[in-house]
Amino acid sequence: MTSPTPTARAVGAVVGSAVGDALGAPFEFGPEGAFSARFPEAGWGGEMCGGGGWDPGEATDDTQMAVLIAESLLECGGLDLPDVFRRFQRWAAAGPKDIGLQTEAVLSSGDPWDLAAALHFQSNQRAAGNGALMRAAPSAVYFALGGRETTMDAARRLAALTHGDRAAWEGTAVFHELVRVALAGDDPLTAVEATLRAVHPDHRERYATVLAPDWHPDLATEFNGAVWPCLGSAAWALRTTDGFEAAIRAAIDLGGDTDTVAAVTGGLAGAVYGIGSVPDRWAEPLHVPLPGFTDRVLRTPDLVELAGRLTAGTDGSRLTTP
Numbered sequence: 001m002t003s004p005t006p007t008a009r010a011v012g013a014v015v016g017s018a019v020g021d022a023l024g025a026p027f028e029f030g031p032e033g034a035f036s037a038r039f040p041e042a043g044w045g046g047e048m049c050g051g052g053g054w055d056p057g058e059a060t061d062d063t064q065m066a067v068l069i070a071e072s073l074l075e076c077g078g079l080d081l082p083d084v085f086r087r088f089q090r091w092a093a094a095g096p097k098d099i100g101l102q103t104e105a106v107l108s109s110g111d112p113w114d115l116a117a118a119l120h121f122q123s124n125q126r127a128a129g130n131g132a133l134m135r136a137a138p139s140a141v142y143f144a145l146g147g148r149e150t151t152m153d154a155a156r157r158l159a160a161l162t163h164g165d166r167a168a169w170e171g172t173a174v175f176h177e178l179v180r181v182a183l184a185g186d187d188p189l190t191a192v193e194a195t196l197r198a199v200h201p202d203h204r205e206r207y208a209t210v211l212a213p214d215w216h217p218d219l220a221t222e223f224n225g226a227v228w229p230c231l232g233s234a235a236w237a238l239r240t241t242d243g244f245e246a247a248i249r250a251a252i253d254l255g256g257d258t259d260t261v262a263a264v265t266g267g268l269a270g271a272v273y274g275i276g277s278v279p280d281r282w283a284e285p286l287h288v289p290l291p292g293f294t295d296r297v298l299r300t301p302d303l304v305e306l307a308g309r310l311t312a313g314t315d316g317s318r319l320t321t322p
């Protein structure tokens with residue numbers, strides 16, 4: 001197999017994450033092994049089955065929020081945090097089919113964009129969910145051009161819009177950096193050590209644990225709706241398989257928060273293997289409703305176009321918010 005082009009990898013990250021989200025959604029909160037029990041053989045088809053309130057191919061809040069970030073970056077010409085927050089609020093107010101508890105509480109609090117997540121964290125002390133990590137594929141593509149420091153910084157700021165716990169920021173920053181490495185054609189798993197050195201010291205050890213080569217999702221100390229096992233499970237799925245389809249199958253088979261674990265896995269695996277590795281039968285029915293935005297529905301060609309524009313990216317000079 002020839003190596004995917006940088007653009008094929010970027011499109012792979014964005015579409016791959018959306019595909020994982022849509023494939024995993026019907027299996028959310030289900031048991032281990034439910035996906036391969038229903039679809040025993042890879043490649044047979046029918047996996048975009050819908051269920052649990054989701055139409056076949058329908059992407060959930062993970063991808064909907066990811067698209068909102070992508071469109072903000074492109075329309076504002078860089079990171080405009082108040083704009084991203086306003087888009088999130090508008091979307092949340094329109095009643096999406098699913099929204100994370102943490103995210104909903106922050107977006108509907110009425111507090112200003114730069115305080116809402118912190119105030120919520122102050123009173124709840126629980127904000128280390130995977131709800132910022134799940135939506136990070138487009139921003140990881142966009143900020144890759146700026147290098148490690150720029151992309152990790154942008155990830156932290158985007159995560160902090162809804163998640164007050166630095167653990168969520170750092171996990172999102174690690175994902176951004178691993179995608180950056182993959183887009184450059186290198187193996188993100190060999191970049192884990194260097195990435196960990198750029199993680200805030202208070203959070204390094206927990207990420208080192210879940211990203212270690214011998215870590216297995218069975219060793220998780222929290223439900224995989226938490227940021228650490230979610231990221232660790234995505235890295236595990238990538239490490240223990242040899243292609244996009246197999247990685248996604250492994251991720252969904254873990255059970256639990258299947259849409260998000262598969263969305264994160266799909267972002268990484270899509271960046272590694274490129275859009276050519278995403279089965280057409282998965283890309284074809286994929287669609288992303290955008291409640292609150294004239295009820296637009298994006299399909300795969302729209303996501304491909306969006307990802308192409310994101311690859312023009314930023315070198316970090318537009319990172320500073322007004």
Ligand SMILES: [Mg+2]
Nearest residue numbers: 060061062259
């Ligand atoms: Mg979801």
